[in-house]
Amino acid sequence: xxxxxxxxxxLVQPGRSLRLxxxxxxxxxxxxxxxxxxxxxxxxxxxxxGISWNSDTIGYADSVKGRFxxxxxxxxxxxxxxxxxxxxxxxAFYYCAKAGGAGSYFxxxxxxxxGTLVTVSx
Amino acid sequence: xxxxxxxxxxxxxxxxxxxxxxxxxxxxxxxxxxxxxxQKPGQAPRLLIYGASNRATGIxxxxxxxxxxxxxxxxxSRLEPExxxxxxxxxxxxxxxxFGQGTKVEIK
Numbered sequence: 217x218x219x220x221x222x223x224x225x226x227l228v229q230p231g232r233s234l235r236l237x238x239x240x241x242x243x244x245x246x247x248x249x250x251x252x253x254x255x256x257x258x259x260x261x262x263x264x265x266g267i268s269w270n271s272d273t274i275g276y277a278d279s280v281k282g283r284f285x286x287x288x289x290x291x292x293x294x295x296x297x298x299x300x301x302x303x304x305x306x307x308a309f310y311y312c313a314k315a316g317g318a319g320s321y322f323x324x325x326x327x328x329x330x331g332t333l334v335t336v337s338x
Numbered sequence: 339x340x341x342x343x344x345x346x347x348x349x350x351x352x353x354x355x356x357x358x359x360x361x362x363x364x365x366x367x368x369x370x371x372x373x374x375x376x377q378k379p380g381q382a383p384r385l386l387i388y389g390a391s392n393r394a395t396g397i398x399x400x401x402x403x404x405x406x407x408x409x410x411x412x413x414x415s416r417l418e419p420e421x422x423x424x425x426x427x428x429x430x431x432x433x434x435x436x437f438g439q440g441t442k443v444e445i446k
Contacts, residue, residue, distance in 0.1 A: 251435070253383075261375075261383065261426055263435040275433040278339070311382055316394075324373040324388035324430055331382060 218242040218327055220312050225332030228302055236297040236332060238312030246290035249273075249315035251325060252297050254308035254334075264310070267295065268321040275321070280306075302336045309333050340365050340429050344438035350446040357414040359441045361427035366407045371431030374403055374412045377440075378423045386425075387412065417443070 224236040238250060251266035266275045267286045274286060283302075288295045295312060310332055313325035341364040351357055361372070370390035375383040385394040387403035390410055400415040414421055422445050427438040 253437075260440045261377075261428075261437040263428075263437060266435065273433065275435070277434065316385065316388055321433070322369075322371060322431055324371075324385060324428070325375075325383075326385040326388075326394060328382040328384075 220329035342438035
């Protein structure tokens with residue numbers, strides 16, 4: 217069974233940093249792009265950042281450019297979201313999602329993890 | 339950035355009725371790289387449709403997608419009780435992906 221599990225969420229003060237992890241299992245991790253999507257409770261979905269299977273392509277939403285970075289360790293079947301200079305408006309559930317097809321960054325998202333909540337507040 | 343606008347914001351229907359959801363893009367979505375997701379309260383989104391019209395694995399055939407260019411539609415032919423949820427469209431043909439704001443399908 218394909219599974220994605222996000223960890224690392226929690227309460228953090230504005231201006232501080234936090235690193236989220238996405239651990240994958242059930243598929244050949246190194247063949248797939250991985251993305252992060254966030255959702256403010258009760259609001260819509262916002263794509264945040266994505267990384268191709270070989271890390272050659274990384275895309276950022278304008279709202280996080282210069283503050284968030286993404287990396288992956290294919291040996292550990294994991295992707296990491298480093299969030300710096302956090303703001304209250306970054307408060308949201310953060311989901312990681314696997315690309316639907318192998319080898320391409322331009323893919324739908326399937327499946328998604330269950331999410332981890334990040335709260336930015338003093 | 340491609341902006342996706344979904345309409346209506348809320349659709350009030352009864353079980354058994356047909357639901358038609360619209361997603362309009364500010365620019366042409368290349369290759370029909372358009373997906374639809376369903377989200378229920380407290381759950382992660384679930385893929386329904388990819389490539390504008392291809393049903394994902396395990397999705398019932400009452401769900402269908404159509405469209406190309408800038409206009410896309412998700413149709414649920416006969417609503418089942420478990421279909422009442424929020425639906426999002428997404429374009430994935432650019433390095434920057436975007437979602438529509440969602441359509442809530444609620445029980446009338």
